[in-house]
Amino acid sequence: MCFHYSMSQVAKNLENRYHAPFTPAVTWEPRHHVNGFNFPLMPVVHGGKERQITLLQWGLVPSWIRDPEQAAEIRGKTLNARSESAFEKPSFRKSLATRRCLVPADGFFEWQSVGTQKIPWFITLSGKEVFSFGGLWDIWEYPERETLHTFSILTTDANPLMAEIHNTKKRMPLILPEGSEGAWLDEKLPRQEVETLMVPFPEEGMKAWTISTLITARGADTNTPEVKKPWSYAPSRGLF
Numbered sequence: 001m002c003f004h005y006s007m008s009q010v011a012k013n014l015e016n017r018y019h020a021p022f023t024p025a026v027t028w029e030p031r032h033h034v035n036g037f038n039f040p041l042m043p044v045v046h047g048g049k050e051r052q053i054t055l056l057q058w059g060l061v062p063s064w065i066r067d068p069e070q071a072a073e074i075r076g077k078t079l080n081a082r083s084e085s086a087f088e089k090p091s092f093r094k095s096l097a098t099r100r101c102l103v104p105a106d107g108f109f110e111w112q113s114v115g116t117q118k119i120p121w122f123i124t125l126s127g128k129e130v131f132s133f134g135g136l137w138d139i140w141e142y143p144e145r146e147t148l149h150t151f152s153i154l155t156t157d158a159n160p161l162m163a164e165i166h167n168t169k170k171r172m173p174l175i176l177p178e179g180s181e182g183a184w185l186d187e188k189l190p191r192q193e194v195e196t197l198m199v200p201f202p203e204e205g206m207k208a209w210t211i212s213t214l215i216t217a218r219g220a221d222t223n224t225p226e227v228k229k230p231w232s233y234a235p236s237r238g239l240f
Contacts, residue, residue: 001080001155001166001169001171002036002079002080002108002110002133002153002155002171002172002173003035003036003037003079003080004033004034004035004036004108004109004110004215005033005034005105005107005108005109005133005173006031006032006033006034006105006106006107006108006109006122006228007030007031007034007042007043007104007105007106008030008031008032008106008225009030009104009106009129009130010028010030011028011053013129013130014028014043014053014104014130015053017104017129017130018045018051018053018102018104019051020045020047020051020052020053021052021053022043022052022053022054023052023053023054023055026053026054026055028043028055031223032222032223032224032225032227032228033109033215033222033223033224033227033228034058036058036059036079037076037079039057039058039059039075040057040058041055041056041057041058042055042056042057042058042103042151043055043103043104044056044101044102044103044104044135044137044151045101045102045103045104045132045185046099046100046101046102046137046185047185048185048186048187051185053104054149056101056137056149056150056151057075057148057149057150057151058079058150058151058152058153059075059076059078059079059150059152060075060078060079060081060091060092060095060136060137060138060150060151060152061074061075061078061138061140061148061150062074062078062090062091062092062094062095062138062140063094063138063139063140063141064090065140067142068142068145068146071140071142071148074091075150077091078091078092078150078152079152079153080152080153080154080155080173081096081136081152081153081154081155082154082155083134083154083155083156083174083198084156084198086136086154087191087195092136092152094138095136095137095138095152096136096194097191097194098187099136099137099138099187100134100135100136100137100184100185100187100194101135101136101137101151101185102132102133102134102135102176102181102184102185103132103133103134103135103151103153104130104131104132105130105131105132105133106124106128106129106130106131107122107123107124107228108122108123108124108173109121109122109123109211109215110123110162110165110166110172111166112164112165112166112167113167113168119210119233120210120211120212120213120215120216121165121208121209121210121211122208122209122211122228123161123162123165123206123207123208124206124207124208125175125201125205125206125207126205126206126207128178131175131176131178132175132176132178132181132184133153133154133173133174133175133176134153134154134173134174134175134176134184134197134198135151135152135153135154136151136152136154137149137150137151137152138150138151153173153174154173154174154198155171155172155173155174156171156172156173156174156198156199156200157170157171157172157200158170158171158172158200159172159200159201159202159203159206160203161203161206161208162200162203162206165208172200172201174198174201175201176197176201177201180197183197184197209230210230210231210232210233211227211228211229211230211231212226212227212229212231214226214227215227
Protein backbone atom coordinates (compact mmCIF):
# COMPACT_ATOMS: atom_id res chain seq x y z
CA MET A 1 0.00 0.00 0.00
CA CYS A 2 1.08 3.63 -0.03
CA PHE A 3 0.08 5.82 2.89
CA HIS A 4 3.30 7.80 3.41
CA TYR A 5 5.42 9.60 0.83
CA SER A 6 7.72 12.55 0.21
CA MET A 7 7.36 15.48 -2.17
CA SER A 8 10.17 17.82 -1.18
CA GLN A 9 10.69 19.65 -4.48
CA VAL A 10 9.82 23.34 -4.82
CA ALA A 11 7.04 24.50 -7.13
CA LYS A 12 9.36 25.67 -9.93
CA ASN A 13 11.06 22.28 -10.09
CA LEU A 14 7.69 20.59 -10.49
CA GLU A 15 6.61 23.04 -13.19
CA ASN A 16 9.82 22.37 -15.11
CA ARG A 17 9.55 18.61 -14.67
CA TYR A 18 5.96 18.38 -15.92
CA HIS A 19 6.00 21.34 -18.32
CA ALA A 20 2.90 22.60 -16.58
CA PRO A 21 2.02 25.59 -14.37
CA PHE A 22 0.58 25.50 -10.90
CA THR A 23 -3.01 26.69 -10.74
CA PRO A 24 -3.06 30.47 -10.06
CA ALA A 25 -3.09 31.46 -6.38
CA VAL A 26 -1.83 28.04 -5.30
CA THR A 27 1.03 28.04 -2.78
CA TRP A 28 3.07 24.88 -2.40
CA GLU A 29 5.51 24.23 0.44
CA PRO A 30 7.75 21.15 0.02
CA ARG A 31 7.04 18.23 2.34
CA HIS A 32 9.58 15.58 3.32
CA HIS A 33 6.92 13.31 4.80
CA VAL A 34 3.15 13.24 4.50
CA ASN A 35 0.79 10.80 6.18
CA GLY A 36 -2.28 10.00 4.13
CA PHE A 37 -4.47 9.71 7.19
CA ASN A 38 -3.97 13.43 7.77
CA PHE A 39 -5.62 13.96 4.36
CA PRO A 40 -3.07 16.54 3.17
CA LEU A 41 -3.36 18.80 0.14
CA MET A 42 -0.74 17.58 -2.35
CA PRO A 43 0.37 18.51 -5.90
CA VAL A 44 -1.40 16.59 -8.63
CA VAL A 45 -0.91 16.88 -12.41
CA HIS A 46 -4.01 16.52 -14.57
CA GLY A 47 -5.24 17.52 -18.01
CA GLY A 48 -4.26 16.46 -21.51
CA LYS A 49 -2.28 18.82 -23.74
CA GLU A 50 -3.04 21.68 -21.35
CA ARG A 51 -1.60 20.21 -18.17
CA GLN A 52 -1.98 21.91 -14.82
CA ILE A 53 -0.62 21.26 -11.36
CA THR A 54 -3.02 21.85 -8.53
CA LEU A 55 -3.39 20.87 -4.89
CA LEU A 56 -5.91 18.12 -4.24
CA GLN A 57 -6.78 16.44 -0.96
CA TRP A 58 -5.51 12.90 -0.54
CA GLY A 59 -8.37 10.50 0.10
CA LEU A 60 -10.82 10.26 -2.79
CA VAL A 61 -14.44 11.26 -2.19
CA PRO A 62 -16.56 9.99 -5.12
CA SER A 63 -19.03 12.40 -6.71
CA TRP A 64 -22.01 10.24 -5.69
CA ILE A 65 -21.42 10.50 -1.92
CA ARG A 66 -24.57 11.76 -0.19
CA ASP A 67 -23.44 13.98 2.69
CA PRO A 68 -20.42 15.29 4.64
CA GLU A 69 -20.60 12.49 7.19
CA GLN A 70 -20.33 9.84 4.48
CA ALA A 71 -17.56 11.83 2.79
CA ALA A 72 -15.55 11.92 6.02
CA GLU A 73 -16.02 8.19 6.49
CA ILE A 74 -15.03 7.03 3.01
CA ARG A 75 -11.88 9.06 2.46
CA GLY A 76 -9.86 6.99 4.93
CA LYS A 77 -10.67 3.94 2.79
CA THR A 78 -9.78 5.51 -0.56
CA LEU A 79 -6.22 6.75 -0.05
CA ASN A 80 -5.28 3.84 -2.32
CA ALA A 81 -7.07 1.99 -5.10
CA ARG A 82 -6.09 -1.55 -6.10
CA SER A 83 -5.30 -1.50 -9.81
CA GLU A 84 -6.62 -5.04 -10.25
CA SER A 85 -10.15 -4.10 -9.18
CA ALA A 86 -10.41 -0.31 -9.59
CA PHE A 87 -12.36 -0.54 -12.86
CA GLU A 88 -15.04 -2.55 -11.04
CA LYS A 89 -15.28 -0.57 -7.79
CA PRO A 90 -18.02 2.12 -7.62
CA SER A 91 -15.65 4.49 -5.80
CA PHE A 92 -13.03 4.40 -8.54
CA ARG A 93 -14.34 3.15 -11.90
CA LYS A 94 -15.57 6.46 -13.31
CA SER A 95 -12.46 8.36 -12.25
CA LEU A 96 -10.16 5.64 -13.57
CA ALA A 97 -11.88 5.84 -16.94
CA THR A 98 -11.83 9.64 -17.35
CA ARG A 99 -10.00 11.37 -14.49
CA ARG A 100 -6.54 9.90 -14.24
CA CYS A 101 -3.74 12.03 -12.83
CA LEU A 102 -0.06 12.03 -11.95
CA VAL A 103 0.94 12.31 -8.31
CA PRO A 104 4.50 13.71 -8.10
CA ALA A 105 6.80 12.17 -5.50
CA ASP A 106 10.49 11.95 -4.74
CA GLY A 107 10.15 8.84 -2.60
CA PHE A 108 7.85 6.87 -0.34
CA PHE A 109 7.99 5.03 2.98
CA GLU A 110 7.16 1.45 3.82
CA TRP A 111 7.61 -0.88 6.79
CA GLN A 112 9.24 -4.31 6.87
CA SER A 113 8.22 -6.91 9.44
CA VAL A 114 11.27 -8.49 11.11
CA GLY A 115 10.22 -10.67 14.01
CA THR A 116 8.19 -8.42 16.27
CA GLN A 117 9.78 -5.27 14.84
CA LYS A 118 8.56 -2.91 12.11
CA ILE A 119 11.55 -1.45 10.28
CA PRO A 120 10.92 1.73 8.25
CA TRP A 121 12.38 2.09 4.75
CA PHE A 122 12.63 4.93 2.27
CA ILE A 123 12.26 3.96 -1.38
CA THR A 124 12.97 6.09 -4.43
CA LEU A 125 14.01 5.78 -8.08
CA SER A 126 17.60 5.71 -9.27
CA GLY A 127 18.62 8.93 -11.00
CA LYS A 128 15.21 10.59 -10.68
CA GLU A 129 14.56 13.67 -8.56
CA VAL A 130 10.81 13.41 -9.22
CA PHE A 131 8.68 10.52 -10.42
CA SER A 132 4.94 9.92 -10.76
CA PHE A 133 2.49 7.68 -9.00
CA GLY A 134 -0.50 6.77 -11.11
CA GLY A 135 -3.53 8.40 -9.54
CA LEU A 136 -7.17 9.23 -10.11
CA TRP A 137 -9.26 12.15 -8.92
CA ASP A 138 -12.83 13.31 -8.46
CA ILE A 139 -14.96 16.29 -7.46
CA TRP A 140 -17.57 16.07 -4.72
CA GLU A 141 -20.06 18.88 -4.22
CA TYR A 142 -22.48 19.38 -1.37
CA PRO A 143 -25.02 22.09 -2.21
CA GLU A 144 -24.32 25.44 -0.52
CA ARG A 145 -21.67 23.94 1.77
CA GLU A 146 -18.45 22.73 0.21
CA THR A 147 -16.65 21.29 -2.80
CA LEU A 148 -13.87 18.75 -2.43
CA HIS A 149 -11.26 17.96 -5.08
CA THR A 150 -9.65 14.69 -4.01
CA PHE A 151 -7.36 11.94 -5.31
CA SER A 152 -6.26 8.37 -4.73
CA ILE A 153 -3.00 6.55 -5.51
CA LEU A 154 -3.22 3.24 -7.33
CA THR A 155 -1.32 0.19 -6.10
CA THR A 156 -0.05 -3.00 -7.74
CA ASP A 157 1.52 -6.27 -6.73
CA ALA A 158 5.01 -5.74 -5.34
CA ASN A 159 8.08 -6.29 -7.46
CA PRO A 160 10.79 -8.53 -5.83
CA LEU A 161 12.44 -5.61 -4.02
CA MET A 162 9.16 -4.33 -2.61
CA ALA A 163 7.99 -7.84 -1.74
CA GLU A 164 11.06 -8.12 0.49
CA ILE A 165 10.45 -4.73 2.11
CA HIS A 166 6.66 -4.73 2.34
CA ASN A 167 6.73 -8.39 3.26
CA THR A 168 3.26 -8.64 4.79
CA LYS A 169 0.93 -7.13 2.18
CA LYS A 170 3.43 -7.37 -0.72
CA ARG A 171 2.00 -4.31 -2.46
CA MET A 172 3.55 -1.16 -3.89
CA PRO A 173 2.32 2.11 -5.41
CA LEU A 174 1.81 2.25 -9.15
CA ILE A 175 4.88 4.09 -10.47
CA LEU A 176 4.67 5.21 -14.08
CA PRO A 177 7.73 5.36 -16.33
CA GLU A 178 8.19 8.95 -17.51
CA GLY A 179 7.48 7.88 -21.09
CA SER A 180 4.03 6.58 -20.07
CA GLU A 181 2.85 9.70 -18.25
CA GLY A 182 1.26 11.28 -21.33
CA ALA A 183 -0.72 8.15 -22.11
CA TRP A 184 -1.91 7.93 -18.51
CA LEU A 185 -3.34 11.45 -18.74
CA ASP A 186 -5.10 10.74 -22.05
CA GLU A 187 -8.81 10.64 -21.17
CA LYS A 188 -9.59 8.77 -24.42
CA LEU A 189 -7.14 5.94 -23.78
CA PRO A 190 -9.08 2.63 -24.05
CA ARG A 191 -9.44 0.55 -20.92
CA GLN A 192 -7.22 -2.24 -22.26
CA GLU A 193 -4.37 0.21 -22.80
CA VAL A 194 -4.88 1.74 -19.36
CA GLU A 195 -4.61 -1.74 -17.86
CA THR A 196 -1.28 -2.36 -19.62
CA LEU A 197 0.15 0.61 -17.69
CA MET A 198 -0.90 -0.72 -14.29
CA VAL A 199 2.07 -3.02 -13.68
CA PRO A 200 4.84 -3.09 -11.05
CA PHE A 201 7.77 -0.77 -11.72
CA PRO A 202 11.01 -2.75 -12.34
CA GLU A 203 13.11 -3.18 -9.23
CA GLU A 204 16.26 -2.44 -11.28
CA GLY A 205 15.23 1.21 -11.44
CA MET A 206 14.67 1.55 -7.69
CA LYS A 207 16.82 1.99 -4.60
CA ALA A 208 15.93 1.73 -0.92
CA TRP A 209 17.44 2.01 2.53
CA THR A 210 16.40 1.68 6.14
CA ILE A 211 15.68 4.87 8.09
CA SER A 212 15.27 5.72 11.75
CA THR A 213 12.07 5.53 13.75
CA LEU A 214 11.81 9.33 13.68
CA ILE A 215 9.01 8.86 11.17
CA THR A 216 6.79 7.32 13.86
CA ALA A 217 8.07 9.22 16.91
CA ARG A 218 5.10 10.66 18.78
CA GLY A 219 4.99 14.43 18.58
CA ALA A 220 8.06 14.66 16.33
CA ASP A 221 8.25 17.00 13.35
CA THR A 222 8.78 14.63 10.43
CA ASN A 223 8.82 17.36 7.79
CA THR A 224 12.61 17.33 7.77
CA PRO A 225 15.29 15.77 5.53
CA GLU A 226 16.44 13.79 8.60
CA VAL A 227 13.41 11.52 8.22
CA LYS A 228 14.87 10.09 4.99
CA LYS A 229 18.48 9.62 6.07
CA PRO A 230 19.93 6.08 6.12
CA TRP A 231 19.92 4.37 9.51
CA SER A 232 21.48 1.02 10.35
CA TYR A 233 19.89 -1.50 12.71
CA ALA A 234 22.53 -3.47 14.59
CA PRO A 235 22.39 -7.27 14.22
CA SER A 236 22.74 -7.52 18.00
CA ARG A 237 19.22 -6.16 18.31
CA GLY A 238 17.97 -9.14 16.40
CA LEU A 239 16.55 -7.08 13.55
CA PHE A 240 18.59 -8.46 10.66
